[in-house]
Amino acid sequence: MTKVYNNDTYVGASFSLSNRLMRVLWSLVYALLFKYSPRPFHAYRAAILRCFGAKVGKGVHVYPGVKIWAPWNLDLKDECGIASGAELYSQGMITIGYRAIVSQGSYVCTGTHDYTKVGHPLYTLPIVISARAWVAADCFIHPGVTIGEGAVIGARSVVTKDMPAWMVCAGHPCKPLKERVMVNEPMEQLAN
Template structure:
């Protein structure tokens, strides 16, 4: 990890292998969040977006009123989630937001996609967690079962095709596919 990337990462402790990365308080808060979501949102019907948005906002997320979040979405930590107007997290999305994950207006993350904002430094014997923010630009689309890794910026209007793997930034208004994601062609901008 470069010095600039190191500086941008959240200040998490660097425990010895096997030691807890997060405080007991933080783990209890996350467990409480999971219980709240399971009891009050996970089972709700698809049209109950406003209710789920309300619960996320109540727990610290920055969610626009017109955003759409499905009940079986997994949000690791609500205060690290930000969604603009008409942004969408589809059914079964995993949002592992150790660092902030931001969806700009009209960004779509389709079913069972995985947004993963953290990894471990496998070269460090302590195996510390390294978190880097993810940004999904306006009008971008992360298609079904795709994976977006830590620190990736999906540019405005970019598309990551189904089951694609993005570990580097995706250029605006470009369609990507594959593992690792490679540019396929330019995407036409709306009129």
């Protein structure tokens, strides 16, 4: 859990002045250089994210319509993909594994508030979307969740707890439904 900057969000900011100034700078760069960049310019957008402290692997596909709260809280492993319309609410750390996919409209949310305290302080918990996992369209991923390796999260699911590896999961709340079985077809069969 991230250290709380302010215990009373009714009277003060949840983040430091330096954090807020960096987000202002990021918002300007996002609006001017990132958001309207051509779709195939993945390496260009990866370079911008790296300038803002993101760890970005090789062959990462972050599309121009992805909304990112704080790039410095991203760890994007090789060949992962994040579709336009996805939102990475990275108040805390988000890790997206090798060849993992986050589809359009999905909301990956690391921040929440402690409703048991008078000041309603914000706190964050990291999210991990493991290698080869697929978060389908319009899912909500709750703070502190780990999506297991190879798991598939069905469209419009609400994930409030960890999901196991190599399972197809769906629902509100999301639950494991069946094993994910991968079929390796020879490339010449795929071409026909």
